[in-house]
Amino acid sequence: MAILMKGNEAIAEAAIQAGCRLFCGYPITPSTEIPEYMAKKMKKAGGTYLQAESEVAAIYMVYGAGAAGARVMSGTSSPGFSLMQEGLSYLFAAEIPCVIADVMRGGPGLGGLGPTQADYFQLTKGGGHGDYHPIVLAPATVQEMIDLTKEAFDLADIYRNPVILAVDGILGQMMEPVEFPGTYKAKILPAKTWAADGCEGRPKNNVISYYLSSEAGEADNLRWGKKMAQMQAAEQRFAELSLDDAEYAFVAFGTSSRITETAIDMLRSEGVKVGLFRPISLWPFPVEGLQKRVPQIKGWMSIELSAGQMVQDVRLAVNGRAPVGFYGRQGGMIPEPEEIVAAFKTQILQGGVQR
Amino acid sequence: MAILMKGNEAIAEAAIQAGCRLFCGYPITPSTEIPEYMAKKMKKAGGTYLQAESEVAAIYMVYGAGAAGARVMSGTSSPGFSLMQEGLSYLFAAEIPCVIADVMRGGPGLGGLGPTQADYFQLTKGGGHGDYHPIVLAPATVQEMIDLTKEAFDLADIYRNPVILAVDGILGQMMEPVEFPGTYKAKILPAKTWAADGCEGRPKNNVISYYLSSEAGEADNLRWGKKMAQMQAAEQRFAELSLDDAEYAFVAFGTSSRITETAIDMLRSEGVKVGLFRPISLWPFPVEGLQKRVPQIKGWMSIELSAGQMVQDVRLAVNGRAPVGFYGRQGGMIPEPEEIVAAFKTQILQGGVQR
Amino acid sequence: MTEQGIKQRGMAPQGTDTAEAAKPVTAKPVTTKYVLAGFGGQGVLFVGKVLAQAGMMAKKQVTWIPAYGPEMRGGTANCSVIISDRKIGSPTVGKPSVCLTMNQAAYEKFLHTIVPGGVLYVNSSIVADLPGRDDIRIVKAPVNDLAHDLGSAKVANIVMLGIMQALTPSVSDKELEDALMQLAGKKPELAELNRQALKAGMEFANRL
Amino acid sequence: MTEQGIKQRGMAPQGTDTAEAAKPVTAKPVTTKYVLAGFGGQGVLFVGKVLAQAGMMAKKQVTWIPAYGPEMRGGTANCSVIISDRKIGSPTVGKPSVCLTMNQAAYEKFLHTIVPGGVLYVNSSIVADLPGRDDIRIVKAPVNDLAHDLGSAKVANIVMLGIMQALTPSVSDKELEDALMQLAGKKPELAELNRQALKAGMEFANRL
Amino acid sequence: MKTVFAKTAGLTDRVTHYCPGCTHGIIHRLIGEILEEMEIIGKTVGVAPVGCAGFCENYFACDIIGAAHGRAVAVATGAKRAHPDRVVFTYQGDGDGASIGLAETVSAAARGEKLTSIFVNNAIYGMTGGQMAPTTLLGMKTATSPYGRDESMGYPLDLPKLLAQVRGAAYVASVSVDNPQAVREAKKALKKAFQVQLDGLGYSFVSILSTCPTNWGVTPVEALEWVRTKMKPYFALGELKVPAEEGGGEE
Amino acid sequence: MKTVFAKTAGLTDRVTHYCPGCTHGIIHRLIGEILEEMEIIGKTVGVAPVGCAGFCENYFACDIIGAAHGRAVAVATGAKRAHPDRVVFTYQGDGDGASIGLAETVSAAARGEKLTSIFVNNAIYGMTGGQMAPTTLLGMKTATSPYGRDESMGYPLDLPKLLAQVRGAAYVASVSVDNPQAVREAKKALKKAFQVQLDGLGYSFVSILSTCPTNWGVTPVEALEWVRTKMKPYFALGELKVPAEEGGGEE
Amino acid sequence: MANNHVEIKTERCKGCGLCVSVCPKKVLEIGETANSKGYYAVIMQDEDKCIGCAFCALMCPDLALEVYRAEKGE
């Protein structure tokens, strides 16, 4: 039976259902319902809500629990996510599975509490030091938040890699009807024989993130590179809407993809054959899926709640074979479908953007 | 008269000569000579070396001093730089001038102490939350470290923006002959009337980084966007070597550009007309300069101490008009010129890379 | 939506996307967009939840979202609700077709956002007689007083919900009442009070 | 280098770049690449600094870089020095033309990195008689003992520097001595000791 | 008529955004009065936290720098080191100063930074809607301790008590504003803290027990009572450390 | 022959990377012996710091997680909360635990995390080549206090003294390893700290005065003397807090 | 007759009642009309009883009160 649920709460409930028994976080608007829900529900699930002294501490509590083999998560919003960047780099290097939700708010700086997607670069290009990428999943509905949260835990364990849920403030705050357990079927995964949880009956395990020589460092980096290539091969996720006959395509994720859908209705009703390519995995960016559409699409347009970040990945994928436009709002503002339609007409139909 | 000096020390000395009287930092290899030099020399210059309790604290000490109008800097290496990401986002939003040196070491995680350029994304795409970019300058010689450090302080003040010196570990650690005061002529800049340093005789100043409504947030972001566009228009810096008759071009900065120069000599001696495009400003990336060469260049190749990060900016600039190859070493390793030559031949001359 | 577009590593296509696929893009289904606003404590967010719950029980698509943005303390609270026969794009409502303003600040803020032909409900117990608009219907109701008569000023919001149901229903009366009971009917006294408030509102509207 | 390539906001083209432009790319100038290695405390980094300082005073291009990488405590210390007539690309030296090994670990580590035709200096006071190579010249000198005879084992490194100067000089004797005095000649006794050590090394080499 | 009480020039005319009865307002006023009385409005730089007081630059008549959450003391350190002749103070909530900013607070004390921290302890995260703070009392229900804080969530941290142990801290006081007499004493402590800074004696820190009627779910008057009956018995009160010349100083 | 002293099974056979005479090695051995004697090698998770001890996973026979600089206590908290039946300890330098990780240390103590921190105070940043630490003594010359630490750089922080004030800290001791008798006492303190954890009483913390001959620029034997004559007079020594049943506990 | 006087800045008052609770003479009470922000501001019930102690103003978080005491002979 469907129930009405806030996006943030949906993430929290889905995490518990996915076997997460430890949440380490620090409150920050607009993600606060995640820790609050955990504080309410973890006890009954036999788990722990642990309020850290800061986001820096939170990410390393996650690190410790993950290294010890637990399913563990944190949730935060942009400034808090920035404080976690060193930790994310460490989590990647120590190959520790975990799930982190970034419920994005207006930046930079203290900024505002309005929704944005302006952490895209930070999320996908690696906000911390070194060559690494977490898997980044971007739901567009509250139901999808449930399904992707559950899947995120499996992906984290499969690849021993942090997985980020990229959620704009609107998705975190809105209520929609959802169904539990949702559509994702949990995988049966091998035991975490690498975890540092006491070596009784086996050789001792170390979970570390350094290398002692540059040669060893390169070898590690190449191994991680291979793992990332595997993720890029297997984990590109996207959804398409009205693309089969489309001449033009929008690219948008999360809340902006929803608004774009309305814009597409409006344009279609004017006879413009336009569709939507919706990345669900922001990293790996769904290059393959997008490139399949390249021959057919005469113009692309990225719609974002930012100054234009994902548009770089779109341009990299299109690689000059068609013009790529961009429209975005910033600082917590969200575009109206009409604005998207207008921008599309100037930039793409009227050739305002060259390739 | 020329003197032999370590890169890190050259940065520190240049900063003092540029009027920096407060250094706030936390030791980390391979940047440690910066704080150590400051600890030794600041006293005589009438300034202060302040050892912070952490990089998080250090960046906010910089924030406080910068907001109060001081010329202030910090220096760190990759993990420490990751801890500064929230602060950098705040510095940008509060429009506080300062200079930060990131003497990059092998990542991700604790990694190793060897040199890399693998913080390129973090540096240039914004490792913190929100839409922002610091100016990022990448010297390739110790002398250039002096000149760019001095200029960095002026650029920071002119734009009220953090300026980052992107230095790989080799440049930080190596000695080369240098001349002081160097070639950069300091600008005469207007007084910092916006600074929060006591409001005697003027209306009070606030230096803050939040906005109370999404509308205001968007207005701020648009204003910052304009400022960044100005920087993109006026501050793209690069150097070229042997490009005038070139059919092929390498793109490389810092230490990798020096190794590439040797590779160019080797290729030229075989009759291959190849040159070097060396970005000096990593942000703004010198798109215009590079694009001027696009009509003439049949193949590009980015040489990096990373898994391939700047190559994305090269591809964005070339936009499909020629193949763009990449060769890099990781984790503290650096390529030999011979490897670069070989990679160039396979990827570009033999068409291993398609555009 | 092209199904093959979704990588299948255990993830089924999203429910709403699938529903979308089943409907022609050209259909013109009914969509009601609400903005409900007032002081914090006046229960406007709750009214929104009841509407959304009722919509959901009526098997419609619904979204509810609070204005959680950087409003100052003591300012207006408000939420957007959409009830629709089809998949909902943006969940925020810039231009409501139905709007409720429980205090003066809300009235001033939202009066001019309502689409022409829309309806504005005003709590006239609190909101002074202010300039209105000709191209929308403005329904004034002294819901504080009406609620007071029921014995509790706290249910003013539910009285207003009743009025809205009578004049601009998105769901059946039964569905609305069931939704209200689900959300506020745990204690019998409360259930009864709420039921009466809803009824009082509907009756007031019918007398208009 | 195309000058216009550099944006002129107050920044002149880099010195070395300019120098580069003045020279034809095809010139074949002399470049000596050193690796100097030993225990920490044996003064190999200092020898490198003296060489670099001398090269600089001889108006050559020079670089000096320590192996600052993640070597373990108590391991070998080493540095790379390049002295060249032209602009120096990579400052690290993978394949030295002149190599100094002050202890056995260094000998084992670097023996096989030297370019054919290169020269390896070995501190035979410490390094046992180990297999060498035929394609390089290996100069063995008991510099600890030689230094001991001078009254201070600490200048073994300078004795070796003298030997290197005698056999594979990159600068004139005067330039080297001046450089040494600049870096180590602050105290008169020390100056004299170092001067003697340098001389002792050169004399030793000349007797070879 | 003699003016017994009028608005200080240390504050702007702007009405605060604080909830009705929130004692943040009283504390603001005391600081404003001190800035005026000590004639330091023009030479003071205040540092705003992130928390309910994050907009305090609108109220204090002196220059203000807005810090990130928890970093006010680091920001103040930078400002003070840049301008040692200025008076620099931080205004921080308990979450800001004792949780995310704990290292900054204790480290500045250890360094003897010549600045003043005003620590407003309302036992909760007010700004974000009432989550558990490091100072939340055992048994207290908050949004993240919905069944009451129990020992598994830790014990309330008494930061001034800690700081009194730190050598570079010259003055540490713990006061309250739950009644007019307490308000007067709080002001005295604050004034002394600023004086210690002016005298260059080291770090000065004043903790003030404050209310959050909104998130405690009580009326403003009940909130004062709650401070008296619940908070005061737990947290050490009084001047916990005074400068050496007053008999304090090093052990 | 009776074996009076032999290598413990709590350590691997690997020779450490520490400089000759560095007392990190002694402390390692004590921990190894305790792991063996308490029969907890197989149920213990250690957390390595960043610092000279950052490679200690090579030596301890138990599972080890390598933390980031300063975050060992947070990492340990995560591991312990995930596996409350395990014994979890951190091994940290003074920079790691009292500077960059200060908030983590104090907050874990306040939360009464049931884990043990071993804090190796050598008054310097050893790993990075001898910079000033929060514990560096006044007058001491380091790479970042080349003219000697003066008061403008702050006073040495006595972390155990501070922690003894924190309610959730069940056991706080400050010991040294500068002579055989001190080594025996250090071991007793460490054992008690682990026992307090096993008994679930709260956070236990043992500070150990240690040497850094390399960066102090003295011989290993001189370094011991320096501990005795310089460090011991400054830092509070002994059992600074013991569990309630032993007469300690809450004030 | 000279009276002590408490000036109430009604528009600043948020009706929190702190002043009311500390007034030793019970001079103040929350009024029945809302100010423009919707707060029921405090009012003086019986100014004659006011002793000019300023307890009310000391406790007012919103600088809504100013207190004047009648000088001797006024």
Next chain:
Amino acid sequence: MANNHVEIKTERCKGCGLCVSVCPKKVLEIGETANSKGYYAVIMQDEDKCIGCAFCALMCPDLALEVYRAEKGE
């Protein structure tokens, strides 16, 4: 004759001299030959004087010493 015995693992010893400095009987001293790592390992000068107190081992940071005491009658 039964003796107390200190076994020196020469390859572990770093020649730091801590053991030498605490030995109450001055039994130990730093030797004159370097081990394979170049450290001048400690040697027993006069084992007969050793009382088996294990002070040396307690202070050795490198587990280079094991101490055996002659049992009564051994």
